[in-house]
Amino acid sequence: MTSKYEFKKIFESIFKEYLILGAIAVLVLVTSVVQPAFLSVGNLSNVIRQFGPLIMVALGMTFVIIGGFIDLSVAGIISLVAVVTVHFIDIAGQGPALLIGLGIGLACGILNSALLLTSGALTQAEALFITYGMSLVYGALALIISGGSTKHIFWSENNTNLFEIIGSGSVGFFSTSFLIFLICLMVLYLLQNYTYAGRVMRLTGGNKTAAELCGININRSIIFIYAISGLMSAIGSIVLISRVTTASPVIGTGYETNAILAVVVGGTTLSGGKGSVMRTVLGTMLVILLSNCMNLLGVSVYLQYVLKGAILVIAIWMDNRKQS
Amino acid sequence: TDGTATKGNDSTSTNGTTDAPVKVAFIAQNMATEAMAFAAKEFEKYGADYGFEVIILDAKGDAQINVQAVDNAVAQGVKAIFVTPNDINAIIPSLQSAKEAGVIVGMFSSDLPEGNHDARDFFVGVNDNQAGEAAAQAFINHFPDGANIVEIGGQAGHDAQNKRHDGFNNKLEGTNIKVIDYKATQQWATDQAMAIAEDMITKYGSEIDGIFCHWDNGGTGVIQALKAAKMDNVYLVAVDGCRAGFEQVKSGEQSVTIMQNFSNMTKKSLELAKDKLDGKEVESVNFIPLDIVDLDNIDTFTAPEW
Amino acid sequence: MQNIKQDAILSIKNVSKNFPGVKALDQVSIEVERGTVHGIVGENGAGKSTLMKILSGVHPKDSGTIIFDGELVENTTPILSMKSGLSIIYQELNLVSTMTVGENIFLGRFGELGGMQHVHEKAKGLLESIGSHVTTYKLVSELSVSEKQMVEIAKALSFDSKLIIMDEPSSSLTADEMKALVKIIHHLKAQGISIIYISHKLDEIFEFCSVVTIMRDGHIIDTKPINAITRSEMITKMVGRTIENEYPKRPNCVGETLMEVQSINTKKLHDIAFKLHRGEILGLVGLVGAGRTEIVRAIFGADRIKGHKIIMEGKLIKIRKPSDAKKAGIALVTEDRKTQGLVLPFSVENNISMAILDKISKYGFLNKSMETEIAERHVKSLDIKTPSIKTTVQNLSGGNQQKCILGRWLEINPSVLILDEPTRGIDVGAKYEIYLLMKQIVENGGAIILISSELPEVLNMSNRVLTVCEGRITGEFDPKDSTPDQIMSKAFASERKE
Amino acid sequence: MNILGYCKKILYLVNKQKAFLALILMFTAMLFFKTNFYTPFNLINLMKSGSVLLILAFGITIVLVAGGADLSIGGVMVVSGIVAIKLMNVNVPMAIAIICALLVGVVVGMINAFFSVYQKTEPFIITLGMGMLLTGIAQQLTDAHPVASLNPEFVLLSNGKLFNQIPNQVIVMFGVFVLTFFILRYTSFGRNCYAIGGDYEVAKYSGINVMRTKALAYVYSGVIAALGGIMLSSMLNSGNSTYGENTALLVNCGVVVGGTSFAGGIGGAQQSLIGLLVFAVLQNSMNMVGVDSYVQLLFQGIVTVGIIWLDSYGRKKRRETV
Numbered sequence A: 001m002t003s004k005y006e007f008k009k010i011f012e013s014i015f016k017e018y019l020i021l022g023a024i025a026v027l028v029l030v031t032s033v034v035q036p037a038f039l040s041v042g043n044l045s046n047v048i049r050q051f052g053p054l055i056m057v058a059l060g061m062t063f064v065i066i067g068g069f070i071d072l073s074v075a076g077i078i079s080l081v082a083v084v085t086v087h088f089i090d091i092a093g094q095g096p097a098l099l100i101g102l103g104i105g106l107a108c109g110i111l112n113s114a115l116l117l118t119s120g121a122l123t124q125a126e127a128l129f130i131t132y133g134m135s136l137v138y139g140a141l142a143l144i145i146s147g148g149s150t151k152h153i154f155w156s157e158n159n160t161n162l163f164e165i166i167g168s169g170s171v172g173f174f175s176t177s178f179l180i181f182l183i184c185l186m187v188l189y190l191l192q193n194y195t196y197a198g199r200v201m202r203l204t205g206g207n208k209t210a211a212e213l214c215g216i217n218i219n220r221s222i223i224f225i226y227a228i229s230g231l232m233s234a235i236g237s238i239v240l241i242s243r244v245t246t247a248s249p250v251i252g253t254g255y256e257t258n259a260i261l262a263v264v265v266g267g268t269t270l271s272g273g274k275g276s277v278m279r280t281v282l283g284t285m286l287v288i289l290l291s292n293c294m295n296l297l298g299v300s301v302y303l304q305y306v307l308k309g310a311i312l313v314i315a316i317w318m319d320n321r322k323q324s
Numbered sequence B: 001t002d003g004t005a006t007k008g009n010d011s012t013s014t015n016g017t018t019d020a021p022v023k024v025a026f027i028a029q030n031m032a033t034e035a036m037a038f039a040a041k042e043f044e045k046y047g048a049d050y051g052f053e054v055i056i057l058d059a060k061g062d063a064q065i066n067v068q069a070v071d072n073a074v075a076q077g078v079k080a081i082f083v084t085p086n087d088i089n090a091i092i093p094s095l096q097s098a099k100e101a102g103v104i105v106g107m108f109s110s111d112l113p114e115g116n117h118d119a120r121d122f123f124v125g126v127n128d129n130q131a132g133e134a135a136a137q138a139f140i141n142h143f144p145d146g147a148n149i150v151e152i153g154g155q156a157g158h159d160a161q162n163k164r165h166d167g168f169n170n171k172l173e174g175t176n177i178k179v180i181d182y183k184a185t186q187q188w189a190t191d192q193a194m195a196i197a198e199d200m201i202t203k204y205g206s207e208i209d210g211i212f213c214h215w216d217n218g219g220t221g222v223i224q225a226l227k228a229a230k231m232d233n234v235y236l237v238a239v240d241g242c243r244a245g246f247e248q249v250k251s252g253e254q255s256v257t258i259m260q261n262f263s264n265m266t267k268k269s270l271e272l273a274k275d276k277l278d279g280k281e282v283e284s285v286n287f288i289p290l291d292i293v294d295l296d297n298i299d300t301f302t303a304p305e306w
Numbered sequence C: 001m002q003n004i005k006q007d008a009i010l011s012i013k014n015v016s017k018n019f020p021g022v023k024a025l026d027q028v029s030i031e032v033e034r035g036t037v038h039g040i041v042g043e044n045g046a047g048k049s050t051l052m053k054i055l056s057g058v059h060p061k062d063s064g065t066i067i068f069d070g071e072l073v074e075n076t077t078p079i080l081s082m083k084s085g086l087s088i089i090y091q092e093l094n095l096v097s098t099m100t101v102g103e104n105i106f107l108g109r110f111g112e113l114g115g116m117q118h119v120h121e122k123a124k125g126l127l128e129s130i131g132s133h134v135t136t137y138k139l140v141s142e143l144s145v146s147e148k149q150m151v152e153i154a155k156a157l158s159f160d161s162k163l164i165i166m167d168e169p170s171s172s173l174t175a176d177e178m179k180a181l182v183k184i185i186h187h188l189k190a191q192g193i194s195i196i197y198i199s200h201k202l203d204e205i206f207e208f209c210s211v212v213t214i215m216r217d218g219h220i221i222d223t224k225p226i227n228a229i230t231r232s233e234m235i236t237k238m239v240g241r242t243i244e245n246e247y248p249k250r251p252n253c254v255g256e257t258l259m260e261v262q263s264i265n266t267k268k269l270h271d272i273a274f275k276l277h278r279g280e281i282l283g284l285v286g287l288v289g290a291g292r293t294e295i296v297r298a299i300f301g302a303d304r305i306k307g308h309k310i311i312m313e314g315k316l317i318k319i320r321k322p323s324d325a326k327k328a329g330i331a332l333v334t335e336d337r338k339t340q341g342l343v344l345p346f347s348v349e350n351n352i353s354m355a356i357l358d359k360i361s362k363y364g365f366l367n368k369s370m371e372t373e374i375a376e377r378h379v380k381s382l383d384i385k386t387p388s389i390k391t392t393v394q395n396l397s398g399g400n401q402q403k404c405i406l407g408r409w410l411e412i413n414p415s416v417l418i419l420d421e422p423t424r425g426i427d428v429g430a431k432y433e434i435y436l437l438m439k440q441i442v443e444n445g446g447a448i449i450l451i452s453s454e455l456p457e458v459l460n461m462s463n464r465v466l467t468v469c470e471g472r473i474t475g476e477f478d479p480k481d482s483t484p485d486q487i488m489s490k491a492f493a494s495e496r497k498e
Numbered sequence D: 001m002n003i004l005g006y007c008k009k010i011l012y013l014v015n016k017q018k019a020f021l022a023l024i025l026m027f028t029a030m031l032f033f034k035t036n037f038y039t040p041f042n043l044i045n046l047m048k049s050g051s052v053l054l055i056l057a058f059g060i061t062i063v064l065v066a067g068g069a070d071l072s073i074g075g076v077m078v079v080s081g082i083v084a085i086k087l088m089n090v091n092v093p094m095a096i097a098i099i100c101a102l103l104v105g106v107v108v109g110m111i112n113a114f115f116s117v118y119q120k121t122e123p124f125i126i127t128l129g130m131g132m133l134l135t136g137i138a139q140q141l142t143d144a145h146p147v148a149s150l151n152p153e154f155v156l157l158s159n160g161k162l163f164n165q166i167p168n169q170v171i172v173m174f175g176v177f178v179l180t181f182f183i184l185r186y187t188s189f190g191r192n193c194y195a196i197g198g199d200y201e202v203a204k205y206s207g208i209n210v211m212r213t214k215a216l217a218y219v220y221s222g223v224i225a226a227l228g229g230i231m232l233s234s235m236l237n238s239g240n241s242t243y244g245e246n247t248a249l250l251v252n253c254g255v256v257v258g259g260t261s262f263a264g265g266i267g268g269a270q271q272s273l274i275g276l277l278v279f280a281v282l283q284n285s286m287n288m289v290g291v292d293s294y295v296q297l298l299f300q301g302i303v304t305v306g307i308i309w310l311d312s313y314g315r316k317k318r319r320e321t322v
C-alpha cells in the first residue's frame, strides 16, 4: 500500500522535475510509430554522432549558466579552434595540433573571465555583451588565420588518423565520439557533484555574497567556470571537425544559441545556482531529436524552425510555471 | 578632403592618362565563404593587369550591408563596382543610384532579375539555374532507367540556393528521376548537410540512388555520412568545383562537381569594366561556361586554387 | 463603542498582523486626532513600521478595522491611500535612484500634471517650502541620505494629505535640516494636517508631539498626552518587561582576554576599540544604523578597511578577507539571512557545509558522506525541523534557516562567534534554543559578540554590553547592575555630548 | 570659472559616455586619412545605412529601460516586411498592407508581454525563442525565397528622397528617434518605464500599473521592429527570411554600448543613437580606409568589449569609492 503510494509519488516528482522526459518520450513514440526506421541501430548511432559537438558545448555552458553567467563566445571559440587545429596538423602533426586546439579553447575561456573580473562586470547582462564582443574577436581571428577558406583535414600531409578515429571510428559497439561524450560527462558530473571546485562554482551562481562571507574565493571560481566553457567548446570543435573532416572559419555559427537553449530547455535556470549536466544531456537530446524526428517525419525545414521555436518557448514557459 | 567625387565620380575626369590606377570595388556577399574569399583574391591579383586598384567590401552575408557596401563604394569614388548580391531584388535600388552617380556596375556570379537589367551594365558569371540544370543532367545521364534522388540545399533563402534548387527541379520535371526528399540547411554548414544526409539515409536506406548537394563542402559531410552507412554506390553531385570537390571527385568519393571558374569570371569582369571605361559597348550577359567534372575528364582541368 | 470622537482623523481598532513566525501586531488600537502630531515610540521590532505599512496598504491586515477620515478602509493600496489623503514617508527610503528628484516626487502621477516641465516646477516649489534647495533635475542616486529624506517629505506633501505618517524621518537629518523639519511640522499642524511621528529620538517626541503611543512587541502599552509622561517613564514602558523564562540562566564563565580590537576607523566608524574575553558574551546595543553591523563586518574582513588592529590571544593577526577571519577562528552570522547567509536554491546539507568545504575535501574531492554526517549531526543537535537534509533550504521556516547558518559556523569551532541579529523574525521557542546554544559555546571556552535590536535579549544574555551610537562606542555596562533606561540613554542619538 | 565649469561638465559627460568618446575619436581619426568620409554624400549614406537598425534600436530602448529584453526583433522585422509585400502582391492597397504588417509587431509584442511580463518568464530566453519561431514563419510564408514587391510605389517609401538628397528612411529613422525620445522623456508612460526599470517595487507602490506599462513597452518594440521591417523591405524592394539573422544581438549590443543598461532604468533614445552610430561609423570609416573585412570584424569585437569593459570598470570604481 505504502510502497504503491510512494512509487506514485516518486513517479510524479520525476515527471514534475523532468517534464522534458515526457516530451522526449512523446517525440520518440510518435516518430517510431510513423517511421520505424527511427529505432534502427543505424539511426540511433546517427543521433549519437549528431549529438556529439553540441553536447560538449552545452555541457560547458551548463557550468556558466549555473554560475549565474552566460557565454556567447563559444561560437567564436569553436571556429577559432577548428581553424587553428587544422592549420597546425601540417606544421606540428596531429597530436600537438589537437593539444594546441584544446589549449586555445582554454585560453579563450580564461581571457573571457579575466575581462569580466578586471572590469568587475559580474552581472549576467554584462557577461552577455562582453562575451558577444569576444565572439566577434575570436571569429575574426579564425577568418584572418584561415584567409576565409575552408581547409580539409585530409589535405594534410601529416597523419590524420587521430581525427578519423574521433570522427568516424568506433570502439566496440560505441562510436568514439560517444565515448568522448561519456568520458566528458563522467568527468564533469564528478566535478560538478563531488568536488570542491564544482560546489564552489554552483555557489557562485547561488549566492556570491554568502559564498564570499564563507571565505570562498569567487574570482577563482569564475575563472574556472569560463575555462571549462572554453575547453568544452574546444573539445566540441574538435569532435565537429573530425566528424565533418573539414574546418570552415564560420563552423561555430549558431552553436551559442543552440547550446543555451539546450541547457535552459533541460531545466537549468538562467538565474543561476540550479541545474545539472544531466539535465543538459536531456535538453540537448530534445534539441537533436527534434530535428532528427522532424527530418524523418518529413516536416519541411521551414516548418521545423517554427515548431522548434514553439516547442522551446512552451518548454521554457512550462518550466517557469512549475517553479513559481 | 581633396574635393573629389562628392557624388560619385562624375566630377573627376576619366581621361585615363594618369598613371594612378583606377579605383574599382568588388563587393563580396560574404567573405566568410571560401568562394567569395577566393574571388576577392583573384580580383586583387588580376586587377593591376587591367590598371585597376581593387578595394574589397564585405556584405557579411547580409542583404542590408550589401546595399550599404554599394553606397560606400560610390562614396569612395570608385569607377566601377562588381557586385555579388545576397538578394537580387534587394540590391537593385542601390545599383540604380550607383549608376546615376556614373559608376559602372557589373554583376558578378548572380544576375539581376529579368526586367531590371538596366540597373547594371553587364553580368559575368555562371548561371546558378544552369548549375542546377547541369546537376540534373548529370543524373539523367547516369541513370537512364530512372533513380531516386535526395536534394540537400544550401542556406534556406539564399539566392544561389534557390536558383540551384529551381534549375535542378525544373530540369528533372517529366523525367524518370524522382526527387524523393529535399531539405535545406540553415547556414551553408557542413555539419548540417551531414546530419540531413544521415537522417535521409535512415529514412530511405538503399532506396537512395543519388544525392544532389548544393555545394562541395557540404558534399564533404554527405560523403562522411555515406561512408558511415557503408553506402558506396550513391551517385553524389555537388556544385562549386572548389578544391574539396575536385579532390573528392578524384578520389572517387564524389561523382560529379559542377565547376564554376572564378578566375575566368574575374578576368572577364575586369576586362568588361575596362572596355566600358574606354567607352566601348559591352555584352550585357556573359556566361562563363560551367564545367561538369567527373572522374573521366578531371585530368583535363587544372586544379582550382580555392 | 459608539462614541467615536468626531475629530478623530484616524481610528485603528484591534488590528492584528502575523508574519511567518512573528506576531508583528496584536490587537492594536490607536486614535489620532485631527490636527495633532501623534508620536509613536517603541523598540526596534515593536511593530511600528508594520502598522504604518498596513495603513498605507503595503501589507494587508489580518483582522481589525481602520477608519480614516470617517470612512472604513478596506483593501487599500499605496496609491489609493495616498489619494485618499494618507501619505507615508517610509523608513526604508522609497525612491527610484535612477530618476530625478522632481520625478520621484510625482512618481506615477506625471499624467495628472500635464508635462514634465510642471513636474519640476511644482517639485521645486514643494522642496523650497520645506527649506530644501536640491535641484529637482538631480538624480536621486547623487543625493545624500538627508537630501533623500527631504525628497520623501516633499513627496508626501505633494498629495493633499490629511494625515502624514513619518517613520523615523529624522534619523539621518543634520541639525539645520531638522530645524526645517520642525518648522514644516508646525506649519502642517497649523493647516490642520495630522501627523503620525515615529522616532527613536525622544527629545523630538517631547518637542512637538501632543500625544504619544508606546508600543512593545506588537502591543500598545500606553497612549498618553505628552505632558502626562516623563522621559524615564517612557523608556521604562518601552523596554521594561520582566519575563522570567524567556532566557536561560546567564552563563558565567568569563576568562582571560581572547581578542582585542583596536582603532577601527571608517567613514562611519570612529576609534572603535574593545576587548573580548574567553567565555564572554558581549552585547552591542544601538539604534538602527548606529554602525554595529559595520563594526563586525570590519572585524570579519567583509569590508576592506585599513589601519585597524586585531589581536587574537596576544598575537596581531591580519584579516583582509573573510577566509583570513575564518582561519583565525572568527565566525560571522550575518543579519540578513536571505541575501548574505543562505544559498536559497541549495539543500540544508549544502548550506551547512559551506564554511568547511575545504576541510571536507581531499585532493579536490568532497567527502560527501562526511558532509552528510556533519549535516545530520547539526540537524539533530540543533533540532532543525526539516523533512530531510536534502530539502531545499528555501522551504524551511526562518528559525530553522537561522539554525542552518548557526550549524554552518559551529562546525568550524569558532573561538569568536559573531551573531548579528540572530533571532530576527524567529519565534520564541526557536529563540530559546539559540540562547541555549550560545550558552553552550561560551561554556566551552568560546566567545560571542551579540548584536540585537531586542534589548531584553542583549541584557539577559550578555556578560557585558557596549552601546554604539553614531559610529562610536559610547558606554560600557554590566547588564546585571544597570537598568535598561541607563543603557538606552547612552544609545539614543539625541543624548550625545558635543 | 564658468567656462571651466562647462569644460568639467563636458569632460564628465564624455567620460560617462564611453560610446560618445569612441565616436568622437573615430571622427577625429578620419580627419587624418585622405578619404571621402567627410563628404555630404557619404555622411548621408552613413545615416542611411544605419537607419533600419537604428529604428529597431529605438524600439527596444524602451523595453530595456523598463527592465525587459527583446531578442525577437529580427524575426518581427523579417515577418512584417514579408507580410507587407505579400499583401500588396495580392493587390491589397499599400496603406492597408502596411497597417497589417505593423499589426504583426503588435501581436508579437503582446505575446512577448504575455510570457515575460504576465507569466514572469525570463525575457531574454523567451524572446530568443520567439525570434526563432518568427524566422521559421518567415520561411514558411515565402518558401524561403525572397519575395519582390510588384508595387512600384513601395520602393519609394524608403528610397524616395527629400529635397532629392535625404532618403526617406533616414527621415523615418529621425521620426522614430524623436518619437521615442519624446515618449521616454516627456510622457508619463516613458517616465513610468524608467521608474519600473529603476525599481520595480517602488514603482508598484507609487501606483504605477507596472504590468500594463511594461507590456506596452513590448508592444512598442514590436511595432517599431515591424516598422523597421517595412522600411527594410521597401529599401531592398524585397522580403526574405535571411535578413534578420544577426539583427537582434547586433542591435541590443549597440544599444547597450550606447549606455542603456540591460538591467533597466538607465538610458534613452539619444544613447541608442550614439551606440549604433559607433558601429555604423566604424564600419563606414574602415571601409573608407580600406581595412580588410576580417580585421573589421576584429575591430568591431574589440570596440564592443572595450566600451563595455570601460563602463563596467567605471561602475566598479564608483562602487568602491562609496
Ligand SMILES: Nc1ncnc2c1ncn2[C@@H]1O[C@H](COP(=O)(O)OP(=O)(O)OP(=O)(O)O)[C@@H](O)[C@H]1O
Pocket (backbone or CB within 6 Å): C019, C020, C022, C023, C024, C042, C043, C044, C045, C046, C047, C048, C049, C050, C051, C091, C288, C424, C425, C453
Ligand atoms: N515583511 C516582513 N516579513 C516578516 N516579518 C516582518 C516583516 N516586516 C516586519 N517583520 C517583523 O515584524 C516585527 C515588527 O517589525 P517593524 O518593522 O514593524 O518594527 P518597528 O517597530 O518598525 O522597528 P524599527 O524601530 O526597527 O523600525 C519585527 O519582528 C519584524 O522582524
Ligand SMILES: Nc1ncnc2c1ncn2[C@@H]1O[C@H](COP(=O)(O)OP(=O)(O)OP(=O)(O)O)[C@@H](O)[C@H]1O
Pocket (backbone or CB within 6 Å): C268, C286, C287, C288, C289, C290, C291, C292, C293, C294, C295, C335, C453
Ligand atoms: N539595507 C540598507 N540600505 C541602505 N542603507 C543601509 C542599510 N542597512 C544599513 N544601512 C546604512 O548603513 C549604516 C550603518 O548601518 P549598520 O547596519 O552598520 O547599523 P547597525 O547598527 O548594525 O543597524 P541595524 O540595527 O540595522 O543592524 C547606516 O547609516 C544605515 O543607514
Ligand SMILES: [Mg+2]
Pocket (backbone or CB within 6 Å): C048, C049, C050, C091, C167
Ligand atoms: Mg520601523
Ligand SMILES: [Mg+2]
Pocket (backbone or CB within 6 Å): C292, C293, C294, C335, C420
Ligand atoms: Mg545591523
